[in-house]
Amino acid sequence: MPSRPVPGSRRGSGSRHGIAAFQHRSSRHRQHFGMTSDDQTQVLIAGGGLTGLAASMLLSWQGISSILVERHPGTSIHPRALSYNPRTTEIFRLAGIGAAVRREELPVDGGVPRRFTSLTGAEIGMGREEGDQVEDLFENLWERKVLIAQSRLEPILLDRAAELGADVRFGTRMVSWSEEPDGVRAVVRDESTGLRRVIHADYLIAADGGRSPVRDRLGIGMHGFGTISPWVSILFQADVDDELGRRIPPVCFLDGPRVKGFLARYHDQWALATVFEPDDEAGARLSDGRCTELVRSAFGVPELPVRLLSTLYWEVAARVADRYRQGRVLLAGDAAHVMPTMGAFGANTGIQDAFNLSWKLAQVLRGSAGPDLLDSYEAERRPVADTTVNQAVARYRNRLGQGPSVPLMSNFSLVFGYKYASSAVRERPEADQGYDEKPSGRPGTRAPHVPVAGDPGVKSTMDLFGRRFTLLAGERAERVANATRAAAERLGVDLRVVHIGQRAGLADTDGRFLARYGITERGAALVRPDGVVGWRSADGDQDPEPELRALLARTR
Known part of the structure; x- marks a missing residue:
């Protein structure tokens, strides 16, 4: 999953949506800011992207109270992450949102988008990624993968979290925090009123993106390949004639001389996500003219009328945090790992982080488990992130014709074949580690x-x-x-x-x-x-x- 918007991005106020509807649904949360007493909760979540919202939903599903704070006014309007593998859709089904997700699914034949040089150019073939055998290879599937835009998935997670009683506060920035002997104390500010409140929590989940302020404050480093390339998501409307419109699928990959990325459509809006060469040496932004040129190149129509709505910038990078836990603070999602888009592993890894962490926090907070159970979160999820990042980089290099940096594993192995090794898995010490190609029922495996x-x-x-x-x-x-x-x-x-x-x-x-x-x-x-x-x-x-x-x- 890409990192959060780069600070100062153009049309930044248009990069999130849903504030009015959210305020209507969550008026009781807004009223909290007029109170004089501090807020108490079991878990404070910093960051309201996919991982933060998933953590909010899953903790509430486990009966654990949480408050989520997110500085943006609403959920993302950019599609960004599109593909969710069968392990993630299992989580959706268990949490009660499987049907809602399927209703918003992009109707793509066979679940595999087509690939073009441009929408008026040659069709290269199906957009199957290298190693993508997860649905062909094995009968051990309870669910199948889903193609749904992040802009449609985040509201589903938000609605379910609210239904389960979660306290979600968009337009709220965490301005400071400190760890205390019995928990975490945070000061948050309502961005619309400037009012501040104090939140006391037993634990803090940092799901605050690839540039995580919480991770930086803790001094936790990251290792990996580093920055690979800048990407931009361009949200727009376009007057597409009927003939071309009939040819365009709801989502497709583009691999042309000027545009390499994907194009997605929902109703009357389109989103183009592509790698780009910066306009200036600072590499920060593209002009409106360049954005329009990229859209026209994607369609292969030089004079296509285009109305730009919003842009979102991020970097494709490959990094994993050196630690996932420090005291009562736990990193999740992009705060813990960022990876290239090839294979669509980023968002899936973050949601699965939240699934792993939520039950452990629930057991600890109920008193059924000791606090050291939380050490198993890093022991289990960080090796998965290391392997997944390496595999995503290998697929990215392969797509560019550079050859994989490591041997490619099948997607089945990456999605289902991991074997956790931690104190929360009871297995003989001599048992082999690594990844399985088929289900074994061994401790540590799905x-x-x-x-x-x-x-x-x-x-x-x-x-x-x-x-x-x-x-x-x-x-x-x-x-x-x-x-x-x-x-x-x-x-x-x-x-x-x-x-x-x-x-x-x-x-x-x-x-x-x-x-x-x-x-x-x-x-x-x-x-x-x-x-x-x-x-x-x-x-x-x-x-x-x-x-x-x-x-x-x-x-x-």
Whole structure:
């Protein structure tokens, strides 16, 4: 996902939208600024882009209070991130926004945009990225990828967060913050009134973009390839004749001599995102004339009437933060990693950061887990970011004809094949690390999708995950199931036990459950709220309580 707008960008006031509608929906939040008392919340979120909004929604879904502050007046009006992989759409479905996302989906045949030199030029072929085999390769998909503009997705996340009770404050800047022994104290300012308030929170999530002020204040460095190229998103209206209009798909890639990027259309507005050569040595901005020329080159129509609406600038870069946690502050999304657009991994990685972090914060704040559980966030997500950034750079170089910088992995491996190694995964130390090419049910991997029957609301094992721990047990696994249930009760952990088999509570319709999870009829696999296998006992002969205590960083 690209970073937030570069400070001072032209038409900056037009780069966000929805302020009037948001104020109407959130008047109770605006009234807070007239009070004299400070605000209290469990989690303060700095930044209201995709990752911040996802964190707000997911924390509320977990029953954790949060306040989100974002200096812009509303959600993005630029499409920016467009593609969301099946792991991310699983999260959307679990959080209750799957149907809403599908209603705004761009109708692209086969889910793969076409590629042109220009819209009146040659069609190069389908826009499949190198390594993009995630939907061709494997039957282990519960959801499919979705093409939806960020400008349409952010309001969906916002609406769901508000529905779940989140406190989201656009037009509010965090002007200072400090960590205290029992939490974080932040001063925020309403940008429309200038009024300031103090917010006290147990934890702070910094989702404040690639130029993160919070990360800089902490002195956390970044490593990686650095800046690669400047990009611009141009929002515009154009008078396109009927013949050309029938040819143009809702979204397509462009790979021509002057324009290399993508073009997306929603109703009467278009957005062109492309790499560009700066007008001046400072490399800051393009003139209106240059923006118009780029749009006309994208269409291949030299005299096309164009009405410019807004521009948004960002840099394509490849960097990962050296640390994800410092005390009570945790980095997420672009604040933790930025990467090239090839493969569409950036926004997906940020949303999956929020999913990983939200359940851990929920367990800690409920008292079910010790605060050291939060150390597993960096241990799990930073290696994923390092690998994903390297793969995105390799795809970017490959697109430019320079050859990949590292061997290309399949998208399936990147999306589903990661294996977490942390204190929140109970696995033998000698177990191999790295990425899987197929589901294994090993601790640290995403729990395999297995079709099941017997409950009208449950079609897959994936339907069972989300808010709490789930023990998936074989038909004859009473011993380990009873022991895990008793351990969870003693530790105050919310646990669901489900037996799966031909004669169990849920039927294994394809007969693949035991093989997929690597257990016998007497065995079981403990799945964390984020759908990752945390521990398994292949034959049901292990004591689950020490493993559960260690997983949750419980010292007593």
